[in-house]
Amino acid sequence: xxxxxxxxxLVMRPDVLVAIILASAFGLFVGxxxxxxxxxxxxxxxxxxxxxxPLPAIGAMIACSAMAIFAGDIPAALLRIPGTPAxxxxxxxxxxxxxxxxxxxxxxxxxxxxxxxxLFGTAVLxxxxxxxxxxxxxxxxxxxxxxxxxxxxxxVFIGGNNPIKGLISLFLGLLVACVGLNNPAGVPxxxxxxxxxxxxxxxxxxxxxLFAISEIIRYLISDISAVGTPQEVIGNLFKGWGTxxxxxxxxxxxxxxxxxxxxxxxxAGADIAAWVSYAISxxxxxxxxxxxKGHLEGIVESTSSNNAALxxxxxxxxxxxxxxxxxxxxxxxxxxxxNMNPGPTLFLNHPEQIYAVFVIFIIANLLMVPLGWAAIKGxxxxxxxxxxxxxxxxxxxCIVGSFAINNAIFGIVIMLAFGVVGFLMEENDIxxxxxxxxxVLGPMVEQAFVxxxxxxDGAALGFFExxxxxxLGVVTIFVWISPFLVPFIKRALRPAAQA
Amino acid sequence: MPGTAWAAWPERPITLYVxxxxxxxxxxxxxxxxxxxxxxxxxxxxxxxxxxxxxxxxHTAIAQAAPDGYTIGIATVEIAMMHWQGLTKLSxxxxxxxxxxxxxPAAIQVKADAPYKTIKxxxxxxxxxxxxxxxxxxxxxxxxxxxxxxxxxxxxxxxxASPWVPSKGAAPGLQDLVAGGVAIAACSLPEARSLIxxxxxxxxxxxxxxxxxxxxxxxxxxxxxxxxxxxxxxRGIVAPKGLPADITKKLIDALxxxxxxxxxxGFMGKQGYGIRYAGGDDFLKFWQDSDKSMGVVMKKVGLAx
Numbered sequence: 001x002x003x004x005x006x007x008x009x010l011v012m013r014p015d016v017l018v019a020i021i022l023a024s025a026f027g028l029f030v031g032x033x034x035x036x037x038x039x040x041x042x043x044x045x046x047x048x049x050x051x052x053x054p055l056p057a058i059g060a061m062i063a064c065s066a067m068a069i070f071a072g073d074i075p076a077a078l079l080r081i082p083g084t085p086a087x088x089x090x091x092x093x094x095x096x097x098x099x100x101x102x103x104x105x106x107x108x109x110x111x112x113x114x115x116x117x118x119l120f121g122t123a124v125l126x127x128x129x130x131x132x133x134x135x136x137x138x139x140x141x142x143x144x145x146x147x148x149x150x151x152x153x154x155x156v157f158i159g160g161n162n163p164i165k166g167l168i169s170l171f172l173g174l175l176v177a178c179v180g181l182n183n184p185a186g187v188p189x190x191x192x193x194x195x196x197x198x199x200x201x202x203x204x205x206x207x208x209x210l211f212a213i214s215e216i217i218r219y220l221i222s223d224i225s226a227v228g229t230p231q232e233v234i235g236n237l238f239k240g241w242g243t244x245x246x247x248x249x250x251x252x253x254x255x256x257x258x259x260x261x262x263x264x265x266x267x268a269g270a271d272i273a274a275w276v277s278y279a280i281s282x283x284x285x286x287x288x289x290x291x292x293k294g295h296l297e298g299i300v301e302s303t304s305s306n307n308a309a310l311x312x313x314x315x316x317x318x319x320x321x322x323x324x325x326x327x328x329x330x331x332x333x334x335x336x337x338x339n340m341n342p343g344p345t346l347f348l349n350h351p352e353q354i355y356a357v358f359v360i361f362i363i364a365n366l367l368m369v370p371l372g373w374a375a376i377k378g379x380x381x382x383x384x385x386x387x388x389x390x391x392x393x394x395x396x397x398c399i400v401g402s403f404a405i406n407n408a409i410f411g412i413v414i415m416l417a418f419g420v421v422g423f424l425m426e427e428n429d430i431x432x433x434x435x436x437x438x439x440v441l442g443p444m445v446e447q448a449f450v451x452x453x454x455x456x457d458g459a460a461l462g463f464f465e466x467x468x469x470x471x472l473g474v475v476t477i478f479v480w481i482s483p484f485l486v487p488f489i490k491r492a493l494r495p496a497a498q499a
Numbered sequence: 500m501p502g503t504a505w506a507a508w509p510e511r512p513i514t515l516y517v518x519x520x521x522x523x524x525x526x527x528x529x530x531x532x533x534x535x536x537x538x539x540x541x542x543x544x545x546x547x548x549x550x551x552x553x554x555x556x557x558h559t560a561i562a563q564a565a566p567d568g569y570t571i572g573i574a575t576v577e578i579a580m581m582h583w584q585g586l587t588k589l590s591x592x593x594x595x596x597x598x599x600x601x602x603x604p605a606a607i608q609v610k611a612d613a614p615y616k617t618i619k620x621x622x623x624x625x626x627x628x629x630x631x632x633x634x635x636x637x638x639x640x641x642x643x644x645x646x647x648x649x650x651x652x653x654x655x656x657x658x659x660a661s662p663w664v665p666s667k668g669a670a671p672g673l674q675d676l677v678a679g680g681v682a683i684a685a686c687s688l689p690e691a692r693s694l695i696x697x698x699x700x701x702x703x704x705x706x707x708x709x710x711x712x713x714x715x716x717x718x719x720x721x722x723x724x725x726x727x728x729x730x731x732x733x734r735g736i737v738a739p740k741g742l743p744a745d746i747t748k749k750l751i752d753a754l755x756x757x758x759x760x761x762x763x764x765g766f767m768g769k770q771g772y773g774i775r776y777a778g779g780d781d782f783l784k785f786w787q788d789s790d791k792s793m794g795v796v797m798k799k800v801g802l803a804x
Binding site for chain 2: 050137138139140141142180181182184185186188195196198199200202336337339341343344345348349406407408447450451454455457
């Protein structure tokens with residue numbers, strides 16, 4: 001209990017609270033601007049966190065991501081353009097409600113269920129993470145090897161519709177991860193004798209490039225000057241909250257659970273959670289014919305889901321150092337910088353910091369209600385900011401941020417190169433998420449593999465000798481061969497069905 | 500003062516390069532020295548992290564800066580090791596050594612419930628079963644790897660009898676020790692501190708002439724085995740080669756008084772970091788000795804090129 005009290009004291013400090021509120025405002029703004037994603041908001045926040053103590057830095061990132069995911073709903077409802085990809089699943093639905101004159105109802109439900117979903121994800125994080133950490137303390141490199149491999153596998157198979165494109169992206173990430181000296185043998189790879197490349201490709205400038213610079217390039221070649229201004233008058237947002245909770249408690253709970261699970265899986269985050277939940281909602285609805293015409297049911301389920309995914313993604317991030325989504329991929333980098341190396345020992349060494357993270361999650365989701373209300377009321381002004389002013393500002397942030405990571409021009413070079421790569425990838429429908437997972441998990445897989453092989457004196461069977469490792473290994477291999485097994489199973493079942 | 504152009508030094512802010520990431524032990528040490536240096540010299544000292552390539556990137560940045568006293572850096576023990584591996588050509592000859600400020604001796608940790616009572620028990624087991632007891636604590640050829648290999652060599656045991664499992668630093672190595680993945684973790688006592696306090700691991704020996712103030716119960720290698728082998732990770736403030744003598748003297752004097760400052764010793768004591776001082780030529784001598792013994796061990800375990 002002492003740790004909980006200590007955690008409250010850590011969080012209830014003016015610098016932490018100010019950081020949370022400012023980051024919330026930033027998150028709401030970035031999330032509400034179409035094209036600017038929650039991941040990008042976090043990537044732009046990283047250089048600012050350099051100058052903060054660990055807790056304000058982490059608080060800022062938690063609050064910023066939660067607000068951005070919610071705020072993505074605002075332009076989705078008002079303009080039919082999702083503010084972040086996480087709102088894409090129900091943008092049509094929400095816009096249809098707006099056209100029916102129900103903008104206040106739609107946005108009000110977004111606000112209410114985003115907050116509840118976020119709190120649900122937090123509850124799962126609070127319960128699951130310390131328990132898992134106790135188990136993870138027994139994990140050696142054998143278990144970590146399979147865990148990382150499972151993460152990479154999930155990234156490819158969950159991330160998109162096309163596993164081949166997912167694999168292309170993943171291998172690109174793994175190649176990038178090979179560069180430098182920081183491999184188990186300490187041998188320079190792909191460095192071409194360049195001292196900067198010996199240090200490897202820094203992940204944060206690469207992320208800024210992939211997410212922000214690519215968007216700037218996209219803006220440059222398109223000629224959208226403004227996204228349009230919403231005309232609607234928004235009434236009382238809190239109207240009907242009680243009825244909604246009673247009427248849709250089942251959808252909401254299902255959305256929360258789905259979202260948290262998708263969040264925990266590496267490589268899949270809030271956007272995929274929303275799509276899955278919207279599909280589930282339609283599938284199990286008593287009135288599926290109403291979907292797409294301005295029906296609240298699907299919105300409730302998927303808007304709960306995408307915010308629940310945020311808390312879920314922190315579970316593997318804190319316990320194993322394996323990101324649950326692209327946001328936590330960046331968060332892990334910052335945790336390392338702040339000397340809070342994620343992993344089971346963090347729970348042992350600094351329980352008060354872990355509890356402080358939980359407290360911040362709760363505060364951020366509660367703050368969402370008043371701040372979100374203000375953002376919806378001010379949405380006309382936010383959406384009116386002209387692009388030709390906004391984009392240069394973002395570019396400036398990107399350059400400063402990439403330089404500040406290691407105080408080197410090389411960071412800017414990485415950022416620009418990855419901006420072009422990210423742009424080309426998106427233009428060819430190659431998902432970016434598996435590449436990020438490759439960059440983050442690639443070194444971990446290699447490290448775990450090499451150390452395991454040394455420990456088992458080169459015997460590959462060592463990967464199956466410890467019970468948990470064997471279990472994880474079987475699951476991973478099963479996921480790999482399942483696409484090939486499906487046709488066989490279908491064929492085997494068909495004659496039986498005919499008979 | 501009219502006269503030489505250097506008379507007014509320092510007349511603008513000084514940059515202090517750290518070849519490791521923000522948040523680590525080297526960064527913390529550099530920042531406290533930077534703050535105190537600012538007070539002594541009356542000019543801002545900006546601590547700049549240049550991480551990457553196991554320290555190659557940052558050490559290169561220090562060596563390549565202009566020797567005008569406005570760029571200095573904190574060199575770490577890796578600078579005495581990397582040139583043996585052929586990763587860089589840089590060595591003590593490329594810097595102006597100013598002052599050694601810190602030394603953290605190597606220590607040997609085993610699981611708290613391991614059957615070994617003393618370092619002798621452990622070494623006997625390594626000797627009896629070559630290849631069985633794996634060790635970890637840093638990357639391949641890292642400082643703790645060499646500490647263990649050098650200790651075994653000095654005790655007449657083949658250093659490869661305890662195969663090294665590379666890890667990304669002491670923390671993951673210690674975690675693997677707790678998880679049962681390896682039998683031995685070599686690292687400094689402050690790095691093992693929280694797990695020793697949590698009674699998950701125990702420390703058998705410290706490779707230094709004196710006992711640690713942090714854990715005075717841990718015996719020295721000399722007391723346990725009679726071996727003279729010592730090894731530790733060190734950090735010192737350096738400047739690029741060719742720093743003018745008057746600036747060198749001013750900096751060494753400032754660092755000398757910082758070392759005696761309560762703020763410095765208090766900070767280092769709180770963190771559990773060991774302190775050791777050697778100024779100017781003494782530092783050079785220490786550095787050369789460290790370089791030489793690294794070379795011997797690295798050749799022995801087949802790491803030197």
